[in-house]
Amino acid sequence: LLVMSAPVAAWANAWTPPPLEQTATPRRQDAVPASNTNCCVGAEGVQMIKDDIANDGVTHVMIAACSRRAKVEAFNIPDVAITRANLREGVIWIRPDTDENRETTQEMADDYVRMACAELKSMGIPSSSGEQELNKNLLVVGGGITGMTAAIEAAAAGYPVHIVEKSGALGGAVGSYYKIIPTRAPYDAPEENPVPGLVAAIEGNDMITVHLNRQRGQDRRRPRPLRGRYHH
Incomplete structure (x- = not known):
């Protein structure tokens, strides 16, 4: 079913694999035969996948079942490249279950599986990053x-914040307004400009550092040390 440079296993949940003679290349001796289970997202199916990985040296896995947005934790298997062919949401749930449409549904499922296999061929085995010190700035x-x-909300949550602004002052275009359009009921009168209050809150917050007059690419070769709270 799959021809890879490394052992590969494919699990089909609701798809009938095409005969081997339909594949473009004969099966390699180091490829693992496709496995089939009624529910590969259940505990039994997940364990079957893990057993094949442990016993057969599988490094790449293609799961023909549900969307990759579902059952994320179930298929969180370290040191193995995993992709999915979304047969449930992408094919089965959107196709009428009639004899007239069954052939086209099968063709769609075949295409989804082929695309997943093509993606898997270019995937490398993920490597563990290990423990790293996180930068919370x-x-x-x-x-x-x-x-x-x-910036104010992030600082209130305990994170150091750096604001980078291309002009020489905070506030943007609204900073020059006398008042602003109403933002709350009854919407019958202009509101005070919130920029002065926000600027005052930032200036009084030691967790926030402001960098003014900064453009993209500036100081790329020799970055300046971040000292003080305002940098011009």
Whole structure:
């Protein structure tokens, strides 16, 4: 069914594999035959996959079943390249279950499996990153209302924040407004500009550092040390 440079196993949940003579290349001796189970996302099916990985040296797995957005934890198997052919949501659930449409449904399923196999061929075996020290400093690009609000909320959650703004002041275009359009009921009068209050909150927050007059690519060769709270 699959021809790979490394052992491969494929599990079919609701798909009938084509005969081997329909494949473009004969089966390699180091390929693992496809396995079939009634429910590969259940405990028994997942264990079958893990057993094949442990016993047959499988390094690449293609699962013909549900969407890769479902059962994420069940198929979180380390040191193995895994992809899926989404037969459930992509084929079975959208096709009428009639004799008239059955042949086309089978062809669609075959195509999904072929695409998943093609993807698997280019996938490498994931390597464990091990324990790493996390950098919890957050970067906010843009010092307008949205950027300032995001920085204030992130700092309140305990994260050091750096705001990078291309102009010489925070606030963006709204910073020059006298008042702004109403944002809450009864929407019958302009509201005070929130920018001065946001700027004051940032200036009084030691968790937030502001970098003004910064453009993309600036200081690429010799980055400046981040000292102080305002950098021009």
